[in-house]
Amino acid sequence: MxxxxxxxxxxxxxxxxxxxxxxxxxxxxxxxxxxxxxxxxxxxxxxxxxxxxxxxxxxxxxxxxxxxxxxxxxxxxxxxxxxxxxxxxxxxxxxxxxxxxxxxxxxxxxxxxxxxxxxxxxxxxxxxxxxxxxxxxxxxxxxxxxxxxxxxxxxxxxxxxxxxxxxxxxxxxxxxxxxxxxxxxxxxxxxxxxxxxxxxxxxxxxxxxxxxxxxxxxxxxxxxxxxxxxxxxIGSPAMNMIKGKIDGGSFVADDGTKIPLGMVPGNSAGRSVTLGVRPEHFSLDPNGVDAEVLTVEPTGSETHVVARFASNEIMGAFRERITTQPGQMLKIRPEGNSVHLFDAESGKRIAA
Missing domain, CATH: 3.40.50.300 (P-loop containing nucleotide triphosphate hydrolases)
Structure with missing residues (x-):
């Protein structure tokens, strides 16, 4: 044995x-x-x-x-x-x-x-x-x-x-x-x-x-x-991290950007958290949040876009063949049921 x-x-x-x-x-x-x-x-x-x-x-x-x-x-x-x-x-x-x-x-x-x-x-x-x-x-x-x-x-x-x-x-x-x-x-x-x-x-x-x-x-x-x-x-490209707090059914980034969440932990109103979003869990959405494109990295199977989103530099991995250029704006949103929330002080995962 x-x-x-x-x-x-x-x-x-x-x-x-x-x-x-x-x-x-x-x-x-x-x-x-x-x-x-x-x-x-x-x-x-x-x-x-x-x-x-x-x-x-x-x-x-x-x-x-x-x-x-x-x-x-x-x-x-x-x-x-x-x-x-x-x-x-x-x-x-x-x-x-x-x-x-x-x-x-x-x-x-x-x-x-x-x-x-x-x-x-x-x-x-x-x-x-x-x-x-x-x-x-x-x-x-x-x-x-x-x-x-x-x-x-x-x-x-x-x-x-x-x-x-x-x-x-x-x-x-x-x-x-x-x-x-x-x-x-x-x-x-x-x-x-x-x-x-x-x-x-x-x-x-x-x-x-x-x-x-x-x-x-x-x-x-x-x-x-x-x-x-x-x-x-764990994960490559790495998970994106955005600091903010929970307000009702949404996450509000430190710069005031509001992002709807699929599920919100109970008794968490006003709680300071870090929102984690994996690159593949960003979606193109006409009703999404403005993101300024910084670089575009086509890999063949995916297009990696580095952008400024909610005053943070994030990476999105899209299956679509995006033809955007640096300096242009995209409308993107995190997929609400796929995001992660972590306590801002302890860093531990918050269960929804």
């Missing part, structure tokens, strides 16, 4: 605490991604699961065993790093089988496991090649194969795609997800790229300043962010 339980884990360096009581349960076979900006503590947490960092307090349990004091080799985990860390003097086959050689696995079993991993990853034609003869994506596959042959209870990935170009990252995202669906091994994956998190994870753990802001499926986080940080971090 590869279930992982992280219970009130803290990490301090001297007098500075960088993880503040983190708790999360990961089910056997689940693909969980730790995501957040640089310095949020996600890689530190992953290294603590791996046994590469000591735990200041709390417990980490893998497969029903508390592993706080176990060496990495005794935790039944396999880790794939940002750097491929391949031995340049060894072939692909030798690199993939090296950990098994250290474990004194017999030659027949070693060859069987390496062949199986090579088949899964499409590496059969490259087994006799050296790393210098491989592309970046092929080297990353070898690093993954080296982990697969160990048949671990848990895979740990530390930003494995950050050294690849954009096109190859998209391809490798798909391959990692397909391999997880095939192997069904518990996976904990760290990235700062929220697109990776959205497209690959069963659940996402959003971290910020050493605490967990929200845990949920990709669409739960996208559709119902718990606070302003999650709302701004």
């Amino acid at each position: 590869g279930a992982v339980s992280i219970d009130n884990v803290r990490k301090s360096y001297g007098g500075m605490e960088v993880l503040h009581g983190v708790s999360v349960d990961i089910a056997d076979g689940e693909f969980v991604i730790l995501v957040g900006p640089s310095g949020c503590g996600k890689s530190t947490l992953l290294r603590m699961i791996a046994g590469l960092e000591e735990i200041t307090s709390g417990d980490i349990v893998i497969g029903g065993r508390v592993v706080n004091t176990l060496a990495p080799k005794d935790r039944d985990i396999a880790m794939v790093f940002q750097s491929y860390a391949l031995y340049p003097h060894m072939t692909v086959e030798q690199n993939m089988g090296f950990s098994l050689k250290l474990q004194r696995v017999n030659q027949e079993e070693m060859q069987k496991r390496v062949a199986n991993a090579a088949s899964i990853l499409g590496l059969e034609p490259f087994l006799k090649r050296f790393p210098r003869h491989l592309s970046g994506g092929q080297r990353q596959r070898v690093a993954m194969g080296r982990a697969i042959v160990r048949n671990p209870a848990v895979f740990l990935f530390d930003e494995p795609l950050s050294n690849l170009d954009a096109k190859l990252r998209v391809q490798m995202r798909s391959e990692i997800k397909q391999n997880h669906q095939r192997l069904k091994t518990t996976t904990v994956y760290v990235t700062h790229d929220q697109i990776e998190a959205m497209t690959m994870a069963d659940r996402i753990v959003v971290m910020h300043d050493g605490v967990i802001e929200q845990i949920g499926t990709p669409l739960e986080l996208y559709d119902r962010p718990a606070n302003l940080f999650v709302a701004g971090f």
Whole structure:
């Protein structure tokens, strides 16, 4: 069993605490991604699961065993790093089988496991090649194969795609997800790229300043962010934020612009809030609010328009082929049932 339980884990360096009581349960076979900006503590947490960092307090349990004091080799985990860390003097086959050689696995079993991993990853034609003869994506596959042959209870990935170009990252995202669906091994994956998190994870753990802001499926986080940080971090282009207050059935921006709302929280009259609107939830409407066009960015499938709306710079993503030019005016409105409201003081989501 590869279930992982992280219970009130803290990490301090001297007098500075960088993880503040983190708790999360990961089910056997689940693909969980730790995501957040640089310095949020996600890689530190992953290294603590791996046994590469000591735990200041709390417990980490893998497969029903508390592993706080176990060496990495005794935790039944396999880790794939940002750097491929391949031995340049060894072939692909030798690199993939090296950990098994250290474990004194017999030659027949070693060859069987390496062949199986090579088949899964499409590496059969490259087994006799050296790393210098491989592309970046092929080297990353070898690093993954080296982990697969160990048949671990848990895979740990530390930003494995950050050294690849954009096109190859998209391809490798798909391959990692397909391999997880095939192997069904518990996976904990760290990235700062929220697109990776959205497209690959069963659940996402959003971290910020050493605490967990929200845990949920990709669409739960996208559709119902718990606070302003999650709302701004999850989604690309990012959610637009406009400050104001609630007045009757409308939101009134700080500059006085009035925006009707589909639903209004009870007992919220006069409450100071931040209105969140995702770019795709702006619509063209002759009865909408004036927005001065600043830039137009056609992407093919959408047209992104940066505009001044309610004295704020916002981005709208429209399916229509808009031919507007900078300096012109558009009439747009947020779709009332798709907007988000957050308390101005706490930043927490307000339920309608």
